[in-house]
Amino acid sequence: MEYKDETTSISGSWNLGQWHWKHETAVLMQHFLASLKDKKVLGLKCPECGLVYCPPKPYCSCLSIPEEWVEISDEGVVTTFTFSGSWSYGGMEEGAGTPRIIVGVMLDGSNTEMLSQLEDADRDHVDVGMRVKVKWADEPQGTIEDVMHSLPA
């Protein structure tokens, strides 16, 4: 469209980080994240159907309330994977940085999958069923970042 360039722009920015999500997950997440400092991964177990959610979730699809904390392993099995370009928010433009290996991991003792970025792995050997473990920092900070990366186990 020829006149597209004439659209008026209003200067400023839209800070997507200014959202402050207020729901039960925040309370549960604090406990979950705090335990990461001790290199412990926690899951929340549903009293009715027994499903263990990791990360924790304040409700279960069976309409019960998971409230029992259980320690799960920092090792698990790859359930699916993709080799992706390096982008984070949105468009498919392959941005700066190296392409990533994204894996779905079912940590031992959990019933939900945690996605993570697999490192130090040969692409030819990445497959469903592969064993991986959380790549811990020497001193985990108790943030989402602590369990962002995994290594072949």
Place this chain on the structure above:
Amino acid sequence: MEREVAIIGYAQTPYEEDADASREILVLRAAREALASAGLSRDDIGTVITANNDYLDGRTISNMRLVEPSGACLKDESKVEMDGAYAALYALMRLLSGFHDVAMVIGESQASVYPTYAPGVMTLDPTWDRQRGLLNEVSAAALQARSYMNTYGISEEQIAAVAAKNLGNAVKNPLALRAVPGATVEQVMGSRMLCSPIREMCAWPATDGACAIVLAAGDVARKANRAAWIRGVGFYHDSYLTERPLDKMTSLKMAADKCYAMAGIEHPEVEIDLAEISELFAHEELMAYEALGFCAEGKGGEFIDSGATRMDGILPVNPSGGVLAANAVCAAGLARLAEAAMQITGEAGDHQVKGVKTALAHGQTGLCAQENIVYVLGGE
């Protein structure tokens, strides 16, 4: 159903990469054309349901701007922020209530105004997956595809065959955005890799467009220019993508079973003459074959290899080119419904399949097809 409801009119705008019109004008064009095809005027409309989404439009309560161009001004109307196939469900229920005889249903979106695969990011869990930056619509679909391939031994070539079939079919659909004459598996396999195993030709194209259908009940439907009767409908919503198996479409299977029970269909692979499926990514069509009971579980690859779903096969799927040929988000599933109706009424033009008496239409919403809706349409 107590009251019989039929699709008596339909229209789709040409699907474009960058339409030279606003979304309101696209909706206006679709609404006027659908009404004209039904032989009705705005006065005849009882209720209007629109489908679009704020996060696609980049403004809140965006759908209020569609009230006038959809014909809903000062009429009974409502909106859904899901695929248009759900707007049709809402309209169907309102007609079944007996309070209205005619419903206008419209879905639209304009991908030219937003980063193509970004909106899916806005549907991620904001406290976890959105902040981790590993997922968008394509990487999520890639995880789904890999899971399905691994469980059932599906090959990349079998997935590419879906894209080759649909993009080839699209050549005969003048409204399609992406049509590839004589598309081959090799050509699809040679297209750019986005997130393995998803290639560019196996992913939906950014599309501008709108689709409208007119539903009618009772005498209005019986006296209409044409009628594709809704014989059954089923719909289910599954859990979030990290909390369910991605190698099968459980909610689609349940939706199909419910729909078939309502429509009295016992052997879908034999009784259904044609299907229009919302395959946002090529592998989802193979998964849908299985969930819809067209073939056994895990046999989606063999089913495409058999040629059964080609335009000249025993059960043509997506003769329009499907969603791989055009995906105006929020209009895509509604367009499947319109296309299925066109095949029943014999008005599909160059991509008409002969002798279609029973047709299936499928719509989906959410990452990795989290929720699914299935319709069965019939002729006289």
